[in-house]
Amino acid sequence: MLTSLEIRNFRAFSHLVINRLGRVNLVVGRNNVGKTCLLEALRLYDSRGAVPVIAAILTSRNEVRLDPVHERALPMLDMLFHKTPELDTSLHLSIGPSDLSDQHRDVLMISGREFALGRVGHPAYPRDVLSVGGLSINCGAESTEVGYDDFFSERRTGSATVFGGNSGIAGSPLVELPFLTAAPVSEDVVARWWDAVVLTELKDDIVETVRSLDPSVLDINFVAHPLDPYRRLAMVRSASISGPVPLRSLGDGVVRVFAFATALQYHGISSEPGEMGRALLFDEVENGIHHSFHFNLWKSLFRLARLNDVQVFATTHSWDCLRGFARAVAEDKEADALAIRLEKVEGEERTGAVIIDRDDLPIVVRDSIEVR
Numbered sequence: 622m623l624t625s626l627e628i629r630n631f632r633a634f635s636h637l638v639i640n641r642l643g644r645v646n647l648v649v650g651r652n653n654v655g656k657t658c659l660l661e662a663l664r665l666y667d668s669r670g671a672v673p674v675i676a677a678i679l680t681s682r683n684e685v686r687l688d689p690v691h692e693r694a695l696p697m698l699d700m701l702f703h704k705t706p707e708l709d710t711s712l713h714l715s716i717g718p719s720d721l722s723d724q725h726r727d728v729l730m731i732s733g734r735e736f737a738l739g740r741v742g743h744p745a746y747p748r749d750v751l752s753v754g755g756l757s758i759n760c761g762a763e764s765t766e767v768g769y770d771d772f773f774s775e776r777r778t779g780s781a782t783v784f785g786g787n788s789g790i791a792g793s794p795l796v797e798l799p800f801l802t803a804a805p806v807s808e809d810v811v812a813r814w815w816d817a818v819v820l821t822e823l824k825d826d827i828v829e830t831v832r833s834l835d836p837s838v839l840d841i842n843f844v845a846h847p848l849d850p851y852r853r854l855a856m857v858r859s860a861s862i863s864g865p866v867p868l869r870s871l872g873d874g875v876v877r878v879f880a881f882a883t884a885l886q887y888h889g890i891s892s893e894p895g896e897m898g899r900a901l902l903f904d905e906v907e908n909g910i911h912h913s914f915h916f917n918l919w920k921s922l923f924r925l926a927r928l929n930d931v932q933v934f935a936t937t938h939s940w941d942c943l944r945g946f947a948r949a950v951a952e953d954k955e956a957d958a959l960a961i962r963l964e965k966v967e968g969e970e971r972t973g974a975v976i977i978d979r980d981d982l983p984i985v986v987r988d989s990i991e992v993r
Contacts, residue, residue: 622932623663623900627719627728630712631665632658635971638719641978643959645926645933647906647946650963655972656936659963660902663934664800666729667900668718670758675701676772679803685773696772698756702733732757734766741889786904791930799930800902805878812843814887819843823886830882830921835875837861841868855879873909878918881906881927889929901926903935907942916944920970923949923956946980961984 622644628637633655661678668674676696679685684697702712717728733937734755755768818824832838834869839858846852855868855876869876881903888899910918919961925933926933937943950958960977977985 623718625719626662626717628659628714628716630714631662631701632703632717633972634658634662635703636973637972638643639961639976640719641959641976642932642961644931644957646935647943647958648934648936648958649938649943649960652938652964654965656963657904660800660904660934660936662716663676663900664931665731669760669763670729670731670756670770670896670906672767673918675767678785679772686953694773695769698733701731718804727758730759730871732759797831800904801880801884802904806884808843808855809853811855811880811883814883815843815855817890818886823890825878826925827882827886830925831875831879833909833917833921834878835871838871838875841879874911874914877909878914878921881918885922885925885929885931885933889925889931899930900932900934903933905937906935907937907939910942912941912945915939915942916948917945919946919949919958921954923953923958928959935976944986947986950979950982 622642624642626637626639626642628634630636633653637655637659648659650656664674664678675698677698679698679700682700684700685694686697688695697754699712700712713730713732715728715730719946755766758767760767815824815827818827828838828841830963831841837860838970839860841855843853846854856865857868857871858865859871868879884901888901906918922933926930946958946960948955956979958979960982962977964973964975965971965974966973966986
C-alpha cells in the first residue's frame, strides 16, 4: 500500500507532496486544482509509465493532434508536463512515494526529448506549437525510449479497465489499476469481474451492498444481451417488479454502486499486489448517487477495501459525499481513511495538500469549512 506520494512537474503539479495516505483516500478541492491529475499520476506510477496507459490518459482528454504531413494522429506528449513560463527542451516529471525508505523501487521518471518549437504548416494549426518526438521513461533499473510510432498502435486496448495483454517498459506485463470515471463502466467489463466472484460468498457481499441502496433487489446476474449475443447484460430479480429487469432500469446510482462493489471484490482476489499494492481509482465518486446514500456507500467501501486489502483513491465535488464520508469514518473505528484537500499555495506556483484525518473531519463538517 502506498503510504505517501510526491509528484514533480506533472500537469497541474509543479511539486506536490502528500506525506500520508490511508487505505481509503477521498480527494477534494476546487475545479482545476488537479484532482483527476492525481489519479492519472497514480495510474502512471503503478504501470511504470507503460505506453498504453499514457495513450489512454491523453486520449481521455482529447490530447491528440493531426499530423497533416503523414495524415496520422499524434499524441500531445507535452501535455504531460507542467507548463513553465519558458519552454524547456529538457522537461521531465517524476512520480513516487515521498519517503523511499521502505520502497522496493525508485520513482517513475519521464523526460521529453526531441523538442521543437515552430509553426505547423497547416491551416488547422496557425499558432506556434511545442511538439515532442518521444519520451524517455525510467523506473528503477529499467528504462526505455518511446517514439511516436509506439502510440495508438493495434497493440493498445485503449481501456483503463482492461487487464493484461500489453507491455510496459522493458517488456514487463501491464496490469493496470481499474480506473472508474464519472461515466458508466461498460457492462462487458463489469461482467468479466462478476464472473470471477459469481459462485462465491463475495457475490453475496456485492448484492448486499446494492441492496443497501435499493432494498427491493433480491439477486443479480448477467445474461446474453437480446440484441447482441456477444454482449452481456446485468439483470435483477426484484421484490417490487415481476420477472427479471435490467439493472440500468433501477437508475445510475445502483449501476455505479454495483460497479464499485464488483471492482473491489474482483481486484482483491484476481491480482498480485503491484508497486502500490492492490488499488482502485474512482473519479467523481458521487456521480448518480443520491445524497442520502453517501453514508452507506462509504461504509460499504471501507468494509470491502479492508476485506480485500485494496487501497482506494476517489475524487469528489460533493459536500454531501464528504459529509457521508466523515460520518462513516466516525462510525467505523477500524477505517483507515483520510480526506485530502488540494489547494493552490498562495503566492506560489504550486499545489499543496492538506490532510483531514479522523480527528479533523468532525470539525470540518461541524463548521462547514470549505473543502471543495
